[in-house]
Amino acid sequence: MAEVNLRIGTDYESNEPVYVKATGSRAIFICGKRGAGKSYTMGVIIEELFNQEQGKATIIIADPMGIYHTMSLPNVPQSDEVRDAGFLTKGFPVRLIVPGDPLVRFGDAAILAKLRENGVDVVSLQINAADLSPEAWCELFNLGINEAMGITLWRAVDSLQEANRPFTVDDILDEIEKDTRAKEASKEALENRLNVACKWGIFAQEPTTLNEVFSLNHINVLDLSVLDAGTQGLRNMVLDVVARRLFTERTRERRREEFGLATKLPRVWLAIDEAHQFVPKGRSSLCKEMLIRWVKEGRQPGLSLIVATQQPAAIDPELLSQCDVIFAHKITAWEDIYALDRLSATYMDGDLKNYIRNLNRRGEALLVDDETESVTTIRVRPRFSSHGGAEIQEKTTRKSLF
Numbered sequence: 001m002a003e004v005n006l007r008i009g010t011d012y013e014s015n016e017p018v019y020v021k022a023t024g025s026r027a028i029f030i031c032g033k034r035g036a037g038k039s040y041t042m043g044v045i046i047e048e049l050f051n052q053e054q055g056k057a058t059i060i061i062a063d064p065m066g067i068y069h070t071m072s073l074p075n076v077p078q079s080d081e082v083r084d085a086g087f088l089t090k091g092f093p094v095r096l097i098v099p100g101d102p103l104v105r106f107g108d109a110a111i112l113a114k115l116r117e118n119g120v121d122v123v124s125l126q127i128n129a130a131d132l133s134p135e136a137w138c139e140l141f142n143l144g145i146n147e148a149m150g151i152t153l154w155r156a157v158d159s160l161q162e163a164n165r166p167f168t169v170d171d172i173l174d175e176i177e178k179d180t181r182a183k184e185a186s187k188e189a190l191e192n193r194l195n196v197a198c199k200w201g202i203f204a205q206e207p208t209t210l211n212e213v214f215s216l217n218h219i220n221v222l223d224l225s226v227l228d229a230g231t232q233g234l235r236n237m238v239l240d241v242v243a244r245r246l247f248t249e250r251t252r253e254r255r256r257e258e259f260g261l262a263t264k265l266p267r268v269w270l271a272i273d274e275a276h277q278f279v280p281k282g283r284s285s286l287c288k289e290m291l292i293r294w295v296k297e298g299r300q301p302g303l304s305l306i307v308a309t310q311q312p313a314a315i316d317p318e319l320l321s322q323c324d325v326i327f328a329h330k331i332t333a334w335e336d337i338y339a340l341d342r343l344s345a346t347y348m349d350g351d352l353k354n355y356i357r358n359l360n361r362r363g364e365a366l367l368v369d370d371e372t373e374s375v376t377t378i379r380v381r382p383r384f385s386s387h388g389g390a391e392i393q394e395k396t397t398r399k400s401l402f
């Protein structure tokens with residue numbers, strides 16, 4: 001396999017280029033306070049990956065803010081900075097993956113038209129009801145599996161899954177209707193919730209296959225911002241189903257590779273912005289277990305993870321401890337510094353907090369790399385493509401992005 005070295009920026013002191021090796025599987029953690037440059041740095045890593053791994057790796061960004069589609073456009077606002085650093089601005093091929101019907105999700109044909117005008121390939125992601133376990137269905141509606149409604153829903157999904165084939169939300173409704181052990185009140189309440197689930201437009205009889213959705217020749221942006229964050233873990237559910245299917249498929253494909261057979265799904269890079277929403281500390285989430293498995297067991301099947309968060313203290317420590325590259329931008333909250341400090345490596349000369357204290361400007365970060373056992377203060381290079389994060393902070397509604 002060819003070496004993959006991501007040129008992330010320059011050494012703060014020597015001005016020499018700084019690389020992060022990404023030939024094998026890696027788990028990268030990006031943190032820093034608000035506006036410190038986390039999403040921007042994530043974009044830089046993705047650009048580097050795409051430049052070197054196009055056609056060879058599936059690159060996916062789980063995007064809860066809806067900011068990464070702008071990577072299809074060149075970084076015009078910072079074109080001077082890009083030129084001064086010795087690069088050219090450019091847009092990348094972006095595929096925007098929208099759970100459900102994009103038109104319904106955006107609620108505005110003009111937005112879709114603008115996205116397409118900007119060169120973004122918009123595709124729909126459909127999930128089959130059978131992709132969720134009985135437990136996941138209960139969790140989606142916040143139902144305990146020991147309470148009456150939870151028991152009824154669990155039983156319905158479990159019995160449908162015995163047939164080992166796809167089914168619809170209507171099938172679950174039918175199954176509940178047939179259940180003679182369930183109370184009428186539970187049935188009615190479940191009916192209401194499942195009818196709401198139908199309206200989400202995410203569940204379909206014919207789910208989209210991974211190969212239909214994810215492209216090796218695009219940056220795949222999974223737009224989770226179109227799902228209401230408050231809707232009982234809908235975003236987490238979508239990410240869980242996607243990660244689970246990728247994980248299973250990659251494990252299978254890996255076996256084919258070992259026998260020298262062609263593979264449809266080569267290695268995968270999954271980047272998750274605002275990761276504390278998905279892998280929270282101290283409480284469960286629909287995708288937490290899967291993502292922890294992804295970092296723990298991903299090395300073999302070639303699954304890499306990049307997570308970014310404002311609050312290291314709010315991320316599950318089990319995931320954090322698996323990360324082998326850290327980009328720490330400026331952090332000030334003591335609990336976050338403390339959470340990071342616990343990750344201090346043995347090869348570090350002093351505490352991480354002492355290094356972080358010296359970071360001042362945006363785009364500056366401390367890079368801790370387990371592979372090279374090095375700690376470097378760096379300046380992250382300017383982005384080739386347009387960064388969408390700034391606009392979202394200045395403008396309040398999504399529509400005004402365009």
Ligand SMILES: Nc1ncnc2c1ncn2[C@@H]1O[C@H](COP(=O)(O)OP(=O)(O)OP(=O)(O)O)[C@@H](O)[C@H]1O
Nearest residue numbers: 034035036037038039040362363380381382389390
């Ligand atoms: N390496 C860099 N070079 C040039 N500009 C940068 C760099 N890093 C960040 N910036 C600028 O700083 C702004 C904020 O960065 P970014 O959106 O990445 O912050 P963030 O840490 O993700 O914040 P939030 O917590 O609000 O998501 C960007 O709009 C960008 O213009």
Ligand SMILES: [Mg+2]
Nearest residue numbers: 038039040389
């Ligand atoms: Mg951000």
